[in-house]
Amino acid sequence: MISVPDAGPVVPGGDLGWFRRALHACLTRRADALFEMADAVLCADGPVSSLPGLSLVAEHRRGHGALYDALAAGRVEVDRLRRVLAAAPLPRAADGRIVLAVDVTCWLRPEAHTSPERILCHTSGRSKGEHVGVPGWPYSFVVALETGRSSWTAPLDAVRLVPGADLAIVTAGQVRDVVTRLIDAGHWRPGDADIWTVMDAGYDAARLAWLLQDLPVRVLARLRSDRVLRRPALPRLPGTNGRPPRHGGEFIFGDPASWDTPDVTTTTDTRLYGTATARAWHRLHPRLTRRAAWADCPDLPILHGTLIRLDVARLPSGATAKPVWLWWSTGTGDEPTRDPDAALVDLLWQAFLRRFDIEHTFRLFKQTLGWTVPKLRDPAAADRWTWLIIAAHTQLRLARPLAADLRRPWEKPAPPHRLTPARVRRSFRHLRTATACPASAPKPSRPGPGRPPGQPNRHPAHRHDVHTVTSNEPGNTTSKKKKPSKPRPRRRG
Template sequence: MHHARDAGAAGELSELRQEYYRCLTRRTDALFELTDAVLCTDGPVRSIAELSFTGEHRRGHGSGYAALARGRVDIDRLRTALTAVSLPRAADGRLVLAVDVTCWLRPEAHTCPQRILCHTYGRGKDQHMMVPGWPYSIVVALETGRHSWTAPLDAVRLAPGDDAASVTARQIRNVVARLIAAGHWSPGDPEILPVADAGYDGPRLAHVLADLSIAVLVRMRSDRVLRRPAPPHPPGTRGRPCRHGGEFVFGDRATWAEPEITSETTTRLYGPALVRAWDRLHPRLTHHIAWAAHDGELPILEGTVIWLQVERLPSGAIPKPVWLWHSRTGLTRAEVDLTWQAFLRRFDIEHTFRMLKQTLGWTTPKLPSPDAADRWTWLLLAAYTQLRLARKLATDLRRPWEKPRPTQRLSPSRIRRGFGTYVHNWPVRPVSRNPLDPARDAPRDCPTTSPRHATTSTPSPAQTSRNPHAAGRPSRATHDPAEQVKTQARRSMNRVCQPCAGGARPS
C-alpha cells in the first residue's frame, strides 16, 4: 500500500517537473537548474550568485541573473500545470481558496519601473508606512491538518493604476475556470469557497462572480454597519417601498437582536470559541467609488454575518471578536462551523509568504525589471509545489535539537533538506544546449546610466484626484528655462570664495 502511494507521488512529481521544463521556453536549462539549486541548497537563499555553488547548478555565477533577465517562461502553461496536480480540500470535500496581497519592497530602486506604494505595518501600534515596491496578488488552495501547507495556484503583479478588487475578481474567475478544466470541480460538488481578509470588498466580489459556483467569505471591519431586510410594504400606503430595514451596527450590541444560530466549541489553539450568526444582512450601497459606474438601481447583496470570539491566541495577544460575511443565506449550524474554521485556515497563506521570502529567497535578488521579478516569482511557486508533492517521499532529516515529527507534519524546510535525494534519479532535461545556439541573445553593451522611474500609487479607476489639473502641470524647476537661470544664479551667490573664507573647501 505504501509502495503504491510512494510510486504515485513520485510519478506525479516527475510529470510536474517534465511539464515545468517545457514551460521554460528560453534559457531553459539555466532556469531549470536555478530552480533545482533553490530546492537543494542548504539553508536560506542569500544570493542568486551563491546558488552556483550547489551541485545541481552547472553554470557560472552570472548565469542566474542572465536567465532571469533574458529568459522566457510560458506563464499561462505553468498556471495550468500547477492547477492540474492533486489539490487539498477542506473537511467537507470542498475547495477553499485564500487570496491575499504580499509586497516585494524596493524602496531604493529608483531605476526600477512600475513600483507602487505598498502598505506595510510599522513598529508601533496602529502605525503603517507606505514603501515603494511590487505588490503581488497570490491565490492558494488551503487544506486541513496540523500544518501550514498550501497549494499556490496563481500570482498576479499589480501594475500602477490597477484596481485591486477588479484584479482579484478576474484572478479568481480564471483560477476557477482552470480548476473546472482540470476536473477538480464538477456540477453537484460543494461550492468553491474563496476566503479573503478585511481589505477586500466581499459583497462586490460576490456580485461580480455571481455566475460562478462559488461562495465568498471575507472578514469585515468591526466598525461596519449593515442593514436588515426591508419590512413588508403595508397595503394602501402611499410612497416608495423601503429597500432597507433597521441597522445592524457591529459596535452596538443593542442593534444585534437574537442570532439565528449560536454555537460553542473548543479548539486546540484558541480554546473555547463562541459563534453567533445572523441571517440576511446586507450593506447599503451608494453610487460612490466601486459602484460609481454601476448603471441602474444598486443591488441588495444579502448574506450571513458570523461573529467569532475565542479565549486566547497563539501569539499571546488579547483576542478581539472577528466579524465574517458569507455570501450565502440560510446556513445551517454545521455550515457555520465549517465557515469560520475555513477562515482560520486562511492564515496559512502568511506562512507560505514567509517561506517564500525568508527561506526560498523571493525578495533577495535586486532585479532591475518587473518582468524578471515575475519570472523569479513563478520559479519559486513551481519550486514550492514540488516540495508539496514530495511530502509522501520525504524522510525526517531533523537536526539534533529538533523534535521528531510524523511524515505528514513535516514543514517545507524539512522537506527541502532531502529534496536532492528524490530527484537525482529522474533525468528530466536533455543535454545542455550549445553555447553558440542562435536562440540565445546576442551580446549587448550595458548602458552607462539607467533611467529613473517615479513611484505611483494604486488608485481605483472610479477614484478621482482632488485637483485634476495638478497631474498635468509641469514642474517649473525642470521645464522653465527662466527658472533654471534663477536657480543657478542663487547657487552661485551662495558659494563663498575659498581664499577669502580662509578655510577648507566644504564637503
C-alpha cells in the same frame, strides 16, 4: 488520470516527475538555465541569501552569468504553467470542498530608483499600530488551503499589481481564471460543494460576490469592526403610499442594542483559542451607493449574506482577543441560497482561521526560498523569478509523501504527513536523483569581453518615480473633505 497538453499523463506515484517534465516544457527560452535555477533553490544548504550564490550549488551546472541572463532574457509560458498547476493534485478542506485564499504581499524595493512600476506598499512598522509606506512591487496570490494544522498551501496564481490597478477587478479575474482551470482539470464537477474564497478585511467582499455570482463560488471575508449592515425590508403594509423601501433596519457592529437575537449560536472548545463562540445573523446586506465602483451600475443589487461574530477566550500569542466579524455571501435577489446551520457556521469560521496558512507560505517564499533576495531592475524579470519560486514550492508539495525526516539533533521527530516545507526541502536533493531531470548539460563557452577597461557607461538607466494613487484613479478611497471639529464614532455602511 489528469492530463495537460504536451505534458503527458500523470503516472500514479509519479506526480513529482510529471510536474518537473511539464515545468521544463513551460520554459521556452533559456529553459535549462531556468530549470536548474529552480533546482538550486530547492537543493541549497540553508536559506537562499544570494542569487549568484546559487551558481555554487552542485545542481546548477552553469555560471553566475547564466542566472542573470536567464531572468533577463528567458521566457516562461505563464498560461501554460497555470494549467499545469491546476492539473496537479489539489488539497481540500475537511468536507472535501475546495477552499481558496487570496492575499497581497509586497516585494519591497525602496532604493531601486531605476525600477519602473513601483507602488507605495502598505507595511507594518516596528512599533504597535505604526504603518509605513515603502515602494515595491505588490503581488496578488491565490492559493488552495488544506485541512488541519499545517503550513502547506498550493499556490495556483500570482499577478503583479501595476500602478492604477483596481484590486477588486484583479482579484475577481484571478479567482475566475483559477476556478475555470480547476473545472477544466476535473477538480470540480456539477453537484459538488461550492468553492469558498477566503479573504481578509482589505477586500470589497460585496463587490467580489457580485462579480463572481455566475460561478460556483461563495465569498467569506472579514469585515472591519466599524461597519454597518442592513436587514431585509419589512413587508409593505396595504394602503401605504410612496416607493417601497429597499433596506430594513441597521445592524451596527459597535452597537449591541441593534443586534437582536442571533439566528445561530455555537460553542466549540479549541486547543489554541480556548472556548470559541460563534453567533450568526442571516440575510444581512451592505447598503450600496451609486459612487466609486458602483457609479456605472444601472440597478444596485441586494447582496444577501450571513454575518458571523467569532469570540475566543485567548490567543496563542497571549494578546487580548478581539471579536472577528465575518460575512458569507449567500446570493442576490429575493431568493438567496439556504441560510447556514450550526454545522456550516463552524466550518465557516474554521475555514477563515485556515486562511492564515498563506502567511506561512509568504514567509517561506521570502525567508527560505529567497523570493525577494534578487535585486532585479526589470519587473518582467521579477515575474519570471516569482513563477520559478511558485514552481519550486509546488515541487516541495508533491515531494511531501516521498521525503524522509532529516531532522536536526535538537528537533523532535515528525511523522511523514507532518513534515514542514523546510524539512521536505532538506531531503529534496536525494529525491531529485530519482526523478526526471529534463535539463541538458551546459556546453563549454567563453565569457564575452564586456565593457572595455576605462570606458564608463554612457547610457545610464532611466529613473522612475514611485506611483501613488491620485484622486481620479480607481481604488482611491481618500476624501478631501474637512475633518469634523468634534470626534464622532466611525461608521462604514
